[in-house]
Amino acid sequence: MAKRTPSIDTKNLTAVQLMELDSCTRCGECVKWCPTYAATNQKPGLAPRDKILRWRQYMNKSYGVKAKLFGPQEIPQAELQEFKDDVHHCTTCGICATVCESGINTVELWEAMRANLVKKGIGPYGKQNMFPKLIGQYHNPYLKDQKDRLNWVPPDVKIADKADIVYFTGCTAGYNQLPLAFATSRVLNKLGIPFAMLGEEEWCCGSALIRTGQAHIDNVPLGIAKHNVEALQKKGAKKVLFACAGCFRAASIDWPRALGMKKLPFEVIHITEFLADLIKQGKIKWVKPINKTVTYHDPCHLGRHVGVFDAPRYVLTHIPGIKFVEMDRIKDFQRCCGAGGGVKAGIPDLAVAVAESRVKDALGTDAEILSSACPFCKRNLSDGRDSLKVDIVVEDVIELVAEALGLETK
Amino acid sequence: MEYFSGLSEFIKMTFAQAIIFAAIAILIFLYGMIGALQKWGSGVTGYGLEPQAGQKGSAIRFLKTWWSQVREASHAPHAKPLLEVLIFDVLFQRRILKRSSLRWIMHFSIFAGWMTLFALSGMMFTVEMIEKLGIELPFTTAQFRDFLSFPNYIFGYLLLVGVLIAIVRRLFITEVREASIMYDWILLAGVFIITITGFWADGIRNGLIWGLGLNPMTAPPAALFHSVISLLFCIAAVPYTKYIHVIATPLAILANKGGE
Known part of the structure; x- marks a missing residue:
């Protein structure tokens, strides 16, 4: 009888990432914060800790002690397909990594899992x-x-x-x-x-x-x-x-x-x-006030991924006339707009559902303008706003700067 | 040769028998731990790579990859110096404190109680070993045991507080209870049984209230039960259960420079 081979392999998953699967204490913080889990009425498979649990089980079935003693246990293709769907329902916003008590670098873990499955012919999504x-x-x-x-x-x-x-x-x-x-x-x-x-x-x-x-x-x-x-x-x-x-x-x-x-x-x-x-150096001379209440949405890729949180706020708060207000979830704990990680292209309905939540966050501040610093965020937040049929302007920080300098943006 | 720690001639629990139990527990632990390291070591050594054809999991590969990640600069905006991570995030568990003070009290009590009791037991064992080897110490094993009695109680209570918070959370907070799986329950049950049997055996031996009024003659088997259960859960079960996080979580936090 031919020796069974494991149903999964470890392509793209580093040794440290495989260890991270075992470091999850299932505290559930990631579940509380995940924007796609929330936007799908808490679909269990989308909870970050559930994805970690399932891949850990796949690893144990394929490479664990029992697998070594008695051979790998088969993982049905349908199960892997379902996992693929779930792991692609993630915007890679990184909030799960920020709140993870075990310090797991989840964004890279999801990306590695995606790549692993794509190499196997399972995925990507849509x-x-x-x-x-x-x-x-x-x-x-x-x-x-x-x-x-x-x-x-x-x-x-x-x-x-x-x-x-x-x-x-x-x-x-x-x-x-x-x-x-x-x-x-x-x-x-x-x-x-x-x-x-x-x-x-x-x-x-x-x-x-x-x-x-x-x-x-x-x-x-x-x-x-x-x-x-x-x-x-x-x-x-x-x-x-x-x-x-x-x-x-x-x-x-x-x-x-x-x-x-x-x-x-x-x-x-x-x-x-x-x-x-440039503002700090006194090199910007504003020509026109913007007498509006403005809030700011941190793009995940600018904020959590690279750490730029203060500069956009500094710019906004120095534009004359702007009354700057913050949403509840900001900076490290910001709620994703829903567009990233391929979700806008693969699962547009989910992207808009997440954007709706973020637009509601902005509406809660009574801001007239929801600003961001990313064209992709702007596009999806605008879609979320349109879907909610609410009255709030979505504009990029640079557009507001242009306006305050008396420039056209059309 | 009698073994001192609560086990007497009465049940013929000898030093050799205790060592055999410990050795079995350590062997089970080592077998599982090597398996876990090999499982982790079946991963690749860097971003976007693939394992070589026919390559088997290797504990050495895991250790090298981990060490390499620990040493390399992180692109994470919040990466912290290693010493700070070790003190604040691994030992003080700052990441838990940031999220929930109640959960931090629970986890830190269990961590501090568990690890300190483990260390105190190790110290007692070392003193007894030294005595068995015929090396003279400035105190007797009985004196040393009395000396450890107070910290044993303090950290035992600390552990108990943590365990009770954990149980209450899991039983009475709906979202926690509904999300709990066997993987979680086994860990909690193990810690709970060890803690309770520790107090129970001590209570019987010293005629205290948590001895439940049992005859002191039953103290040795109770202590034996506590010792065996502790060895099973403290050591042997670590690589096979959620206890693995005791090893994996600090390693992950260090590798990711305190986390994202």
Whole structure:
């Protein structure tokens, strides 16, 4: 009789991650905070600790003491399929890692599980499987032509051919959320900061592939990181500005890791950090007050993943006229907008359900404007607002800055 | 050769027998622990990698990977220096305190009570071993046992408080009870039985109220029961049950520099 083989393997799961499965004390903190668990009326399989429990059981059935003595126990394909669905119903927001009493790096654990299953032919989820082809072939996830990368640039915006500062637009702002790109470029011009852009040489940051466990397919994220870093160097970049939290996270963490570098050969800065620094230096002269009550949503990829919490608040609180109010769940404990981790593409209804919760958080502050610092958050929070049919403006911090500088964002 | 710790000539519990029990418990523990390390060591050594074809789980690979992660700089925004993590997050359990003061009191009481009693038992055992080897000490084993009596009570009570909070939480808080599975119950039952039998055996031996008025002649078998149960749960069962978190959680916290 042929020896049974384990139903799962350990591809992509590090030895430390396998240990982390055993370190979970099942305290349940992650369950209390998980935004997708809450948005699905507490579907048990989505609870982070339940996913850890199930993978631990898979490991024990496949590689535990009993498996060593009596052979691995089979895990039905249907069970793995169900697990795949559950692990992809996660926005990789990272709140479970923040509150985990055992200090488990859950985001990387989910991503490793996703990649492991994708390698096995199980997953990703729904339309997420289009990412490798779209990003690999078109270098953006929106099926747009690379030649159109700079089509959005209005005639009044001046872009240098080479400069110390390069603005990495990102696919979402460059193709779909144009007001953000208008605002960023015009603000930089107004402040007299010469900047360059990559144009056709700007490729998608690769975040969508990494988050959905598809980084290994044709090694697209590695190619992307290599290409973008080289292109940025050719432009003379000493500082690269990002107005998209997803791209910022990718450049801060994923690119150096893919390239095996401790640091990239240029500084990676989010636009809000850059502006906060200019405000501190007294280099911004506001021209128009914004007499509105504004609250701020921390993008997961900007805040929890990289640690930028204060700069956007600093900028907002220095715009004349703004009355800044905070929601209940902020900074480390912010509630995700619902768009990340491939959920917007794979499970759009879930993304909107999570966004609705976040919009309700904002409504609870009586704010007139719900601001954020990520085009993807803006898009999903707007969808959540529309779904709730409520009256609140969703705007990016950079758009508010542009407005306060008397600039158009259209 | 008589064994001192509460076991007398009456039931012929000898030092050798106690050592045999301990040795069996340690062997079961080692077998399971090597298995756990090999299971963890079946993972890959770095981000995005795959195991080599035909590669088996290796305890050494796990240890090397863990150490490498401990040493490398973390990209996590809240990563802390290792010494701080060791003191505040591992020993003081700051991450639990941040989330729930009640759960911190519960867990820290169990942790501090359990580990200290374990250490005190180890000290008593060491003194007895030294005496058995014929090495003269400035005190007798009986004097040393009396010396340990007070801290034994203090940390025993601390453990008891923690265990009782844990049981009450699990039984009477609906969301905790409904989420509890056998994996959780076994851990709690083990800690509870060890704690209760410890007090019970001590009560019988010293004629205290928690001896339930039992004849002091029954003290030795009660102590034996407590010793065997403790060895089973404290040592032997660790790699096979939720007790594994006693080892895995500090390692995870250290590897992730205090967590995200």
